[in-house]
Amino acid sequence: xxGLGWSFxxxxxxxxxxxxxxxxVYSFSRLWLDLLPEGFTLEWYARVLRDPKYLExxxxxxxIALLAVAINILAGVxxxxxxxxxxxxxxxxxxxxxxxxxxxxxxxxVGLGFLLAFNRPPLALSGTFWIVVLGHAALGFPFFFxxxxxxxAGIEVRLLMEAAQASGAGLWQRLRHVLLPNLxxxxxxxxxxxxxxxxGEFEVTSMVAGFGTITLPLLxxxxxxxxxxxxxxxxxxxxxxxxxxxxGLSLARRR
Amino acid sequence: xxxxxxxxxxxxxxxxxDGVSLSVREGExxxxxxxxxxxxxxxxxxxxxxxxxxxxEVRISGQGVNRLPPEGRPIGMVFxxxxxxxxxxxxxxxxxxxxxxxxxxxxxxxxxxxxxxxxHLQGLEGRYPRELSGGQQQRVALARALAREPKVLLLDExxxxxxxxxxxxxxGELKRLQRETGLTALYVTHDQExxxxxxxxxxxxxxxxxxxxxxxQEIYERPSTLFVARFVGIGxxxxxxxxxxxxxxxxxxxxxxxxxxxxxxxxxPEQLRPHPEGxxxxxxxxxxxxxxxxxxxxxxxxxxxxxxxxxxxxxxAGDRLRLALxxxxxxxxxxx
Numbered sequence: 159x160x161g162l163g164w165s166f167x168x169x170x171x172x173x174x175x176x177x178x179x180x181x182x183v184y185s186f187s188r189l190w191l192d193l194l195p196e197g198f199t200l201e202w203y204a205r206v207l208r209d210p211k212y213l214e215x216x217x218x219x220x221x222i223a224l225l226a227v228a229i230n231i232l233a234g235v236x237x238x239x240x241x242x243x244x245x246x247x248x249x250x251x252x253x254x255x256x257x258x259x260x261x262x263x264x265x266x267x268v269g270l271g272f273l274l275a276f277n278r279p280p281l282a283l284s285g286t287f288w289i290v291v292l293g294h295a296a297l298g299f300p301f302f303f304x305x306x307x308x309x310x311a312g313i314e315v316r317l318l319m320e321a322a323q324a325s326g327a328g329l330w331q332r333l334r335h336v337l338l339p340n341l342x343x344x345x346x347x348x349x350x351x352x353x354x355x356x357x358g359e360f361e362v363t364s365m366v367a368g369f370g371t372i373t374l375p376l377l378x379x380x381x382x383x384x385x386x387x388x389x390x391x392x393x394x395x396x397x398x399x400x401x402x403x404x405x406g407l408s409l410a411r412r413r
Numbered sequence: 414x415x416x417x418x419x420x421x422x423x424x425x426x427x428x429x430x431d432g433v434s435l436s437v438r439e440g441e442x443x444x445x446x447x448x449x450x451x452x453x454x455x456x457x458x459x460x461x462x463x464x465x466x467x468x469x470e471v472r473i474s475g476q477g478v479n480r481l482p483p484e485g486r487p488i489g490m491v492f493x494x495x496x497x498x499x500x501x502x503x504x505x506x507x508x509x510x511x512x513x514x515x516x517x518x519x520x521x522x523x524x525x526x527x528x529x530x531x532x533h534l535q536g537l538e539g540r541y542p543r544e545l546s547g548g549q550q551q552r553v554a555l556a557r558a559l560a561r562e563p564k565v566l567l568l569d570e571x572x573x574x575x576x577x578x579x580x581x582x583x584x585g586e587l588k589r590l591q592r593e594t595g596l597t598a599l600y601v602t603h604d605q606e607x608x609x610x611x612x613x614x615x616x617x618x619x620x621x622x623x624x625x626x627x628x629x630q631e632i633y634e635r636p637s638t639l640f641v642a643r644f645v646g647i648g649x650x651x652x653x654x655x656x657x658x659x660x661x662x663x664x665x666x667x668x669x670x671x672x673x674x675x676x677x678x679x680x681x682p683e684q685l686r687p688h689p690e691g692x693x694x695x696x697x698x699x700x701x702x703x704x705x706x707x708x709x710x711x712x713x714x715x716x717x718x719x720x721x722x723x724x725x726x727x728x729x730a731g732d733r734l735r736l737a738l739x740x741x742x743x744x745x746x747x748x749x
Contacts, residue, residue, distance in 0.1 A: 317496045320463060321554075323483040324490035325510040326561055335509070339500040 181390040182397060202391040212377065212392065219374040222287070223356035226294035227349045230302040233295075235345060238306040239337075243316065253307065260300040268296070269365030276366075285368025293362045298352030305351065309344020346410040354403040358396050414439040414597045415460055415565055420469035422455055429455040431621030432469070437565070437599055442591055444600040446608040447618035448644065454569060456618070457601045461567050462486050474564055489558030493570040495550040497542035503529070503553050504538040510561040528556040531590065548579040555587070559594070566591070568600045572607065584610060605645045609633060617641050635743050642679045642745055649718045650677040655744050662714065667692055670744035678742040682708065682721040687728075691735035693718075700730050711736065 184190055188197030206212045241253050260268070272293050276283040283289040315337060322332045360375040367376060378392045415437040422430040430452045437443040445453035458464045459471055462483035471478050478486050489510075497506050507528055511521045529535050532552040542550055551571060558566060571587070572580045588611055591598050602608055608615050609629040616626045617640075625637045636642035642650060653662040653676070660668040660678050670678060695713025702724060709720040711734055720736065722728060 313499065314494070314496070317492060317494060318498060320483070321490070321492060321496035321498070321557075322509070323463075324461060324488060324561075324567075325557060326484050326513045327509075328484050331513060336498055336500075340498070 178397065181393040185387070185391040185394040202387040205385075206388050206391045206395075209388070212374075212388070215372050215374045215377040216395075218287075218371065219357055222291050222294055222371075222373060223353050225291045226298055226356045227302075227352050229291070229295035230298055230352045231345060231349060234299060234302045234348070235306055235341070238303055238310060239315075242307060242310045257300050257304050257307075260296065265297070265361035266365070268293070269362040272296075272362065272366050284366065285371070287371050289366045290363055290371050290373065293366050294356035294359055295352075297359060297362060298355045301351045301355065302348035305348035306341065306344050309341050309347075312344070313340045315340070343410045347407050350403040350406045350410070354400045357399045414441070414474055415443075415599060416470075416472040416475075417456070417460070418470045418472070420456070420459060420466045420471060422452075422459060422464055422466050428621050430459065430466070433618075433621070433623055434469075435616055435623060435626060437597060439597055440595045442588070442598045442600065442611055442613045444602060444608045444612040444615045445618055446602060446605060446615050446645075447624075448603055451618040452621035453601045453603075453618045455621075457567055457569055457599060460565070460599060461488055461490055487564040488567055489561045489563035489565075490567040491551070491554050491558050491569065491571045493573050495542070495547070495554045495574075497550055497553055497557075499542055501541075502538065503534065503540050503542070503545070506542070506553055507556045507560050510557060524560065525556075528560055531559070532556045532586075546579075547575050548583055551575065551583060555590070559590075559596075564597065566596050566598045568598060570602055571600075573602070573604070587611065609645070617644065636679060636745065639677065639745055639748060642677070642743070646681065647719055648679050648681045649716065650679055650745070651716055651718075652677050652747075660742070660744065666738065667740075668738050669741040672744045672746055674746055676744055676746040678744050680718060680739070680742060682719040684739040684742075685718060685720045686737045687720075687722070687726075687734050688737035689735060691737040693736045693738065695734060695736065697728055697730050697732045697734055700728055709734075 183195055185202050186198055186200070187195030188199045188201070189195065237256075241256075245253065272289060273284060275281065276289050276292075283292070318336050318340065319332050322336045327335065358375055359373075360379065363371075363373055363376060364379070367373065372380075374392060374396065378389055378396070381389045381392070417433050417435050420430055420433045421428065433452070433456055435443075445456055447453045455464060459466055460473070462478065462481060462485070465479060473487060483490075498509065501509065504525055507525045508521050511524055516524075525538070526535075529538065532555055534549065534552050534556070537545070537549065542553065545553065551574075554571075568587075572583055575583065584607060590596075600608075600611060609632075612629055614626065614628055615632050617624045617632060619640050625632060625641045627635075632641065633646050636645060639650065642648065651660075651662070653660055653666070655661070655670045655672045655674060655676060656665075658669055658671070660666045660670045668678060693713045695711040695718065697709050698712050698717065699710040701708045705724065707722040707724045707726055707728065709722060709728060711718045711720055713736070718736070728734065
């Protein structure tokens with residue numbers, strides 16, 4: 159029974175991992191005709207690095223992701239804190255809604271929503287850099303919020319803030335010396351997740367972005383038809399980013 | 414030192430504190446005692462400044478503090494769950510209130526050293542709270558509360574989360590510290606034994622009101638209401654009537670009482686003694702050996718009396734026994 163379970167688990171793991179690993183293997187190989195690839199090479203990465211098109215897209219993606227994370231920190235930490243402090247029955251419902259709704263709504267609908275909401279003055283942002291940033295921030299929000307909220311619950315923040323207050327600390331001192339240092343690991347975790355989501359986002363981006371905002375995933379999709387080799391290298395780079403975020407995440411958790 | 418004047422606080426439809434007036438004297442150990450939901454914690458939080466009264470006034474050393482936040486009041490506070498800052502060491506926690514006052518680091522170090530010595534935690538400066546036992550954490554919390562050099566030390570069930578053994582040990586030390594520093598302490602607990610052991614005076618609270626206020630002896634020996642009689646200590650309430658200074662049931666009892674009318678006398682288990690010519694005769698229903706004493710439940714004249722005996726006495730369930738009554742007992746009139 160147990161052996162059977164393990165076999166199924168292994169098969170399932172392979173089923174999940176192999177498609178993810180394929181582009182990585184492909185990106186390092188000169189030739190892949192039979193079952194196994196041949197000839198290790200870094201040529202495809204070199205080609206991507208030499209092409210300003212890719213570098214621009216990568217730098218754009220990076221800027222968008224950092225800004226989306228910044229928006230999440232600025233909006234998400236206070237929101238989570240406020241909802242945590244006032245978590246009566248209504249607050250609890252609102253929290254669930256915030257956490258779940260964005261996950262249930264199909265990205266296409268989110269994209270369409272952003273298009274409709276931001277296509278007339280004074281919010282005529284369609285096709286600009288900022289609508290992509292806002293879209294990514296919104297997509298990362300449920301994950302960011304959930305992590306920070308769990309962090310708040312984990313450190314008994316209400317009690318700690320009261321203890322600081324009874325020690326003579328004003329609001330600013332409480333935030334600086336007690337809330338922020340204790341919440342930092344959760345904020346870092348949430349930021350890494352939001353960052354990874356933004357770096358790899360395709361659906362919403364493809365709907366709201368204009369010609370001036372070709373992010374790395376959009377460029378990857380375009381080059382699938384022209385240059386499959388370079389595309390696999392780009393895909394691998396995106397995968398590395400996610401893995402890096404994952405490593406950072408487990409480091410932040412351990413602290 | 415701390416004065417509450419007609420203080421009321423309600424949450425929605427629930428009145429948590431319903432017109433409490435009391436004065437804690439300087440250097441006094443004052444306890445708010447009562448079951449959960451009686452308003453004792455809310456009263457403490459009103460003094461701390463975490464809540465503001467809807468009506469009435471809170472004064473600390475004569476100064477009205479209704480508008481002051483906790484950080485502006487001359488208080489220190491110890492919480493039930495320690496509430497130490499997990500990102501700071503023992504030293505950092507105790508130094509926190511001192512550093513907020515921008516004292517020079519040299520002074521901070523000296524004072525933290527003194528405080529840790531007071532609570533017997535020298536040598537643990539570098540530990541983090543998670544590396545300490547519950548009792549040690551609460552000592553750190555106590556040192557941190559004292560570091561602010563408060564006029565009033567507020568303690569919210571500080572011993573409730575600890576094991577029985579540690580609880581008793583820390584209880585003694587708390588009393589010693591308060592005596593030595595001469596600090597005014599306002600203490601909240603639901604544990605009547607703790608209240609009796611620690612306090613100079615106790616306010617027994619019920620439904621947001623002070624039911625009785627007095628010294629531990631007054632509260633234990635002369636409870637003014639049935640609630641206090643049931644809540645504090647162990648004993649038996651015997652229903653009957655007070656007439657011409659004596660207690661009557663079916664017949665007059667040889668027990669002096671003050672008051673007139675229907676009501677109850679309170680018989681404490683240590684006041685009842687077996688005696689060959691005792692007034693009451695009954696049968697032992699239950700005999701429980703408790704180490705330092707033998708507790709009996711004696712059934713007599715339709716009442717169940719709790720009686721404490723010397724543990725060496727050889728009494729078993731089913732034995733018949735005559736009991737002598739105390740000469741006088743507190744009489745509590747029946748509530749309307």
